[in-house]
Amino acid sequence: MARQTETDRPDPAVLLQLAAREGRGKLTVFLGAAPGVGKTYAMLERARGLKTSGMDVVIGLVETHGRSETAKLAEGIEVLPRQGGDTPYGEFDLDAALARRSALLIVDELAHSNAPGSRHPKRYQDIAELVGAGIDVWTALNIQHLESLSDLVARIAGIPVRETVPDIVLKRADEVILVDLPPAELIARLNAGKVYLPDNAKRALDGFFKPATLTALRELALRRAADRVDDQMVDFLRQSAVEGPWATGERLLVCVGPDTMSESVVRVASRLASGLNARWLVVSLTRPGTPLPAPADAEQLEETLRLAERLGAETRRESASDFVDAILRIARREHITQIVIGRPATRSWLRRSLPDALLRGAGEIGIHIVPGEGSAPSRRARKWPSLPEWALTLGLPLLSVGATTLFGLGLTALVALQNLSMLYLAAVLLSAVIAGRGSALIAAGLSFLAYNFFFIEPTGELTVAQPQEVLSLVIFIAVALAAGQLAARLRESAKVSRQQARQSQALLDFSRKLSAAHGQESVVDAIASHLNASLGRPAIVLVPDESGDLLPTAAWPPDQALGAAELTAARWAFDKKEPAGFLTGTLPQIHYLFRPIISAQRLLGVAGLVMGPRDIPLAPDEERTWIALLDQSAIALDRARLTRESARASVARESEKVQSALLSSLSHDLRTPLASIIGAVTSLRQLGDKMPPESRADLLLSIEEEAGRLNRFVANLFDMTRIEAGMMKARREPIELAAIIDTSTARARKLHPDLLIETSIAPGLPRALGDAVLLEQVLFNLFDNARKYGGASLPVTIYARAEDGEASIAVTDQGKGIPEAELEKIFDKFYRRAKGDGRPAGTGLGLSIARGLMASMGGSIKASSPAIRKRGTRFTLRLPLAEPGKAS
Template identity: 70%
Template sequence: MQRPQNAPRPDPAALLELAARENRGRLTIFLGMAPGVGKTYAMLERAQALRTKGVDVVLGLVEAHGRGETEALAQGLETLPRLAGPSPYGELDLDAALKRRPALLIVDELAHSNPAGARHPKRHLDIAELIDAGIDVWTALNIQHLESLSDLVSRIAGVPVRETVPDTVLKGANEIVLVDLPPGELIERLRSGKIYLEGTAERALEGFFRPATLTALRELSLRRAADRVDDQMVELLRQSAIDGPWATGERLLVCVGSDGMSEAVVREAARLASGLNARWIVLSLTRPHALPPSAAETDRLEETLRQAERFGAEIRRESTSDFVSAILRLARRENITQIVIGRKAGRMLPLRRSLPDALVQKAGGISVHVVSGPQARTPWTRPRRLSRSETLRSLVVPAITVGATTLLGLGLSSLVALQNLSMLYLAAVLLSAVMAGRFAALLAAVLSFLAYNLVFIEPTGRLTIARPEEVLALGIFIAVALAAGQLAARLRISLDRSADQARQARALLDFARKLSGAFGQEQVIETIASHLHGAFGQATVVLVRNEEGELALAAAWPPDQDLDATAMTAARWAADKREAAGFLTGTLPQVPYLFRPVLSGQRVLGVVGLSMRHEDGPAPEEHKRTLDALLEQSAIALDRARLTREATQASVAREGEKLQAALLSSLSHDLRTPLASITGAVTSLRELGDRMPAETRADLLAAIEEEAGRLSRFVGNLFDMTRIDAGLVRARREPVDVRAVIAAAAERARRVHPGLEIETSIADPMPQAEADPALLEQVVFNILDNARKYGGDAPVSIYARGQEDGVTIAVTDQGRGIPPQDLERIFERFYRRAKGDGRQAGTGLGLAIARGLVVAMGGTLRAESPAFKRRGTRFVIKLAAVRETGS
């Protein structure tokens, strides 16, 4: 039935998301408020019911914790062997689960951390790989292990939460089964020893299992389960094009920095976004002229941003001097409804309005959610610690500049009465700021104040000031010096950053230039490996897929790099999953290589690996951005090399198809015509026999003989061309009597073409040519045969002569001639020009064979047209002459 024109249509994005899940397994999470509510029991109970219905159910890992009821339910279910590990219960054998590939796999304890050396650091990543492989997985999770709620649970229960799971795992589950139990009943189970042993149960009752704590945890679990049910309802409505209660459309913008407050802001925003079912963006702002943050501040900011990504946020970065305008501009562009920001409480010098206050004043219709916490009471951020050389320069430069300025002032004042020597010290402050930075400018201002007061203001030698007006002048000088020093220091920072950006741009330009000069995939890969090694100072490997489709090491710099089996597994993971693997990632983090896929659209062109050291920690953010830019250029270069290779292969294939078509066309004509003549003559002779006149029978036999000779020449030409193409023609180099070869070729042509008139003119004396006599005779005959086909019975002339550079043989016909653009094409295989009557003559192999034979003898063959009187064609053969040696 046809859909009505105005009927609602399904959401395309929802349908694409549904299609993407078709080949993946389904994840079911049994969610509970605390240990002991019965999550594992509920999983096993349902699994036994499915087993009775014939479903292939396997226990990957179940921890019963000594509970007899749970252990009894596990009886009868196939159980995978466990790997040895620090846990007394063992570890999940991921490879065995992938190999067994059951319809349903039960893996308990979703928040578990794997031991060092495992493929993934967390069990939820193991489960993600199982889901990608198409295996349905059931698992269990307590609400306190949800990452966005871990700090809140710690405050409620007074117990730190060590194992966490990203919120995106819960959001990506296909189904959530809430296992609920009233707090009183759970406490009764604990007291009866059904959860922990007796001593452990008493401690749990005093801490985590208090009624107030359990009630709060129960509310959190109920809310999260309800939120997931609401998400599933909205997905079904979108997929089915059903008008219904859609999401509210709330959008959050979260502002973070490198301070300790940002982590609390992100967690609060994650809970707020989850409660509102809202999309949220995390914005990191920096000032272009500010001092670069310390390593600790940078690490703290990057960890905060990574945490926000695990919570499901989108990350944005921006550098601007006006934070308020940048925040509001992004908020209006992204239709933000709420801005979340932290407030630093307890400021010692509240000289200007804070960023939250400015946002509240200018936000207009956008709500501003201000978060405060214990971290916000820190009044000052610890400044970046200067290196030893920077400290020395910050102390020496101000001392030298102020000292030199004082000596200059003393010298000038002895010569000229200057009214305002303070301007000289202002120059010292500016010079210190430019040369050594902000701290040096501040120190130079203080030293300038002391030197100017002690040396030039009466009474000299003391810090007292006799004239009151000098106090105002000195105060103005200090203010101007500090302001100028700050501006000069900012200028220096800007220049340093501009220089860094210019160096990075030059490096990228140099890389692009090297890649553009590389020809072929091998050179491109070698260029990528060597340049990345030079850019980061780390050993680099590049892997691409070979002809069998397997990922293999294609280039390394230094060349002695090699990858073990574990590193190759991480590289294959990066290629298959299109994500980073190896060093400090979610897949095989113990591998000393960081593998990044080289992507072009949805195509993986290769994998790049950088050798890393665990003691150095994660790579700086600027290195990551540089690596991203280099990988993008590498993808373009590899894509270009791939397209060039495919274009070349396509061109070769087209030429092969043309050659095959020409060969088939020639075979169909040049074989069928003589065969038809022979068959007709033989049939006539057989049917009529003696009733034919003797003269007619002789004509038929002559026709058979002629057509058979034609077939023989055609097959011979094909055989000769095949030998030439295969490089099997081995021409002898011996003295040849040119006069005898020409006479033999002419006589052979007269026998084949009785009406052909051939004129010869050979110089006297005629030197011997260095050639193969049989092959040279074949060349001259092919040219004569070609002249007969296109020139008819018109006379053909042959002349030969000796020259200083060798022997020249020329064959000239009186045909229509050849256009200049076809003088080289006539030597191509199967190329045939039309005769005077418009029909194509010959097979198109004679001249190609002639040139191939002449080249094999070390000579040349070319065509000239017109030969004389604007008609005819001349074929010129040049061979080496035999040098006469003295006796």
């Protein structure tokens, strides 16, 4: 028998965990990003399936929050009474659940805080006792209630999270089921009243239920669910002794102390560990022999360690004289890959040096530094006050030449050198590069004098003993001046290049900001803020309104108000298309300088800058920057104007299209029956008694039919107007579908005797919620539509049954069918498909009215094609059942 190697054995720790679960119940958590995604609904829907299969399922507590669909799913499942009586706000009865001991118990709202006097302060502790007693429990949780994410969610949503659940509860759950819903659908459910009541829904939209907030919460929920799946895979691999790289290879070491910022460090580390799916260790270090900390500090440290344990960390206390060595020793012993430490706001030398010391000795271990609120900037980042330009121009040559002279004197005392002029050239170049041309000239002159005085015989005098030394001095001063000029020119060129780079970057940033802006308001805001950021002056933008009046539209900083003189200057700049205001020919005494914003097509607005109190115009580079920004602003405003005009033109075209369709429909559908009525009346009046009785009867029948047709058309127009105006108030009461189907078929057969209708109604069909009169009108419109497009020779079938908790009525014709691309268009107003002879049939209002009437009753209508043998169209109506429990 082959000997089992170390890598072939299952992980003992995992086997111990499995053994510890023996005799315990199974905890399943339905996790969602926000209220209303359907956690309770999904939980109850699965529970009904298990109940149907014979499992003993009991509801300990379910919060429906007034949602009728959720409440219907709970019907037929045993519900335990609440503490204090079966009231909507009673607490969960833990003792009753333990006594009932069902196979599966549903306990909603995992993060709920129990009422004072309960056995446990939190509901998750109740559930832990139930699971420990061997009862399987299903519960629901929103992602914002996790302890490690509560502060992050509070910053995202701007709303504090009061009830939290330790992360270890979710980590120890046997199964986590993610219930997901896109933010757009969740907001639509909220608007439809399926999440909260109308008043609460409006407050939720203004606060928590914003697309950005819901998207962020959805990402957190998806990430946490993915981490849970990864943990399950790792446990399976370890149980099966499968060798491979583990997803939990990352390990974090978190250093905390008795300070207030350690809590933030622990929360940041928890999110980092969750994102990396890493195990993490929290360590508190103390020095041996140090006195005990103050009671408040000791309590703060205990609270921090308890928080870390709730978030799923392992905590440890260590004693060491050298914190850096102890941290690195623990990191290497525990195979730590990343260290997380905090940088407090206090200026402690020890704490400030700890990150640097760890960085020097960490090697391949990553270091994460969490800044505290109000952390002091490092000494390197501290800015010293700038010197005046004249002080730098004069002081730098004195310092550089003096230092060069001292260095040269010291050097000549050690080594005999023939020529030290090259040292002074370095001083001249340094002055030129740092302070410019003037400083280089001063440095050259001082170098000439110092070199002559200290290093040319006779020293200590400005006289020259040897003629060749005079030539050397002349050559030196020439070279020094030339080198200084070149270095100064290079410095100025570099300065110009940096300015041009800054201007180019500013223009690039501005163009990106404008390209992301939509609409005139966002474009104008971007212009004002970027003018202020680029030129360092308060900026304001004025744009004409619809009547042509120039109005201040955006300003940065926002608290700017224009007086009468400033508004006059802005209007002058707009009307005359030239600058006005500060140091111009128009109102030069004001502190605003206005320039028009002009595109290639038209004048779009005016931009203004606040100038200083002194009579100093804009610098040339500022002038160029402003002109370039105004050019880009003109392009962006022109684009916004064209977009706005295009939208208006599109609306006008659609309005014209609807108007044309209405006039076309009126001209055809009103004139045709009127012409028939006028013709029949004329024949009766002129011929009178000369006509046989049969002919007179036919003419009178024609008048009656055409008058009825005309009446139906006017009624359709009236119904469409009421639906669009929101005046259609449908009743929602229990109705007998079989009786309504019989009435509508009889009405259709009376109007169209040649129409064949086959009905099929499921036996015992329960009643639905709706309006009998409106539903009859919908069915009649469908029959009329089927006769027009399916023909009278082929039968129209209608069947009704209950399915998925709703009443379903299907009307099917056997015509040519409808292309898939037109299945939604047929419900648009005045949309008509051509009959076999190529002429449009009907008014194009019947199906549009049918959809409107179904929506007013709380139902829906949907078209599908082909329906029978690759032809025909089926219209399916759905209404909620009045008695869902009786659905077959």
